[in-house]
Amino acid sequence: MKYLVSIWVAFVIIACGDNKQSGESQLGRETASGISNYSDTFNRAFKASLTAYYDLKDAFIEENINKVDTAAVLLSKTISAIPFNEIGIDSVKSAAGILSESLQAELIGLKGETLLEEKRKAFQLLTEQMTALIKKVQYNKEIIYYQFCPMAMDDNGAAWLSASSEIKNPYLPTTMLECGEVKDTINKIQQ
CATH class of the missing domain: 1.20.5 (Single alpha-helices involved in coiled-coils or other helix-helix interfaces)
Structure with missing residues (x-):
């Protein structure tokens, strides 16, 4: 038996x-x-979220709190517009939903901070979550550069995402704008 x-x-x-x-x-x-896992609607919505993320990063480079807050609101709206229901694998759909909720919570926290440095701490966590989301859904419609500066966040290091390989550090824009390196490319375009 x-x-x-x-x-x-x-x-x-x-x-x-x-x-x-x-x-x-x-x-x-x-x-x-080279075939996307998702519809054009999904890919456009995901691209809009990436663009909003890049706008947020650029607002940190400009050190403009009003632009940071505006970009955070736009990023929140674009993330909520991604049709995660298209994801066919339940475990991926579930993880993407959880990451989306975490991103929304982090954006609320970022917007609630009054100091730019505190907003940058939230941006660091937001970047980790956005990176995890991109990898989880296997978005493959563009090259996304994962960049890192070891001097950021009091020498603890911090990462950010970029549409370009050019380094523009959102954590130390006035003192070390070009500090950092491309550590990886996430979900390269497949040929």
């Missing part, structure tokens, strides 16, 4: 593993072939 139960458990594990691998390999195969 124990032998039959062991065989049955092994069969279930293998079967579940095969389904998971097949879903993941299918997702990867579509991306590798």
Whole structure:
């Protein structure tokens, strides 16, 4: 009897593993072939969120609190407009929803801060969440540069995303605008 139960458990594990691998390999195969996993509507909405994120980063470079707040509101609106319901894999859809809610909460916190340095701390967390979201949904319609400055945030280091490989540091724009390097490219465009 124990032998039959062991065989049955092994069969279930293998079967579940095969389904998971097949879903993941299918997702990867579509991306590798240059075909987006999502509709044009999804891709436009996601692109709008990235553009809003880049505008927020640029507002930090300008050190303009009003522009930071305006960009944060726009980013919040664009994230809420992404049709995450298009995501076919339930675990990815669930994770994207959680990351979207975390981004919204961080944006509320960022907007509530009165000091630019405190807003930058929220931006650092926002960047981590945005990076996780991009990777989770496997957005592949443009090259996104993951940049890092080890001197930012009191020498603890901080990252940001950019549409360009050119370094413009949103954490130290007046003292070290060009401090940093491209650490990675996220979800390169597939040919």
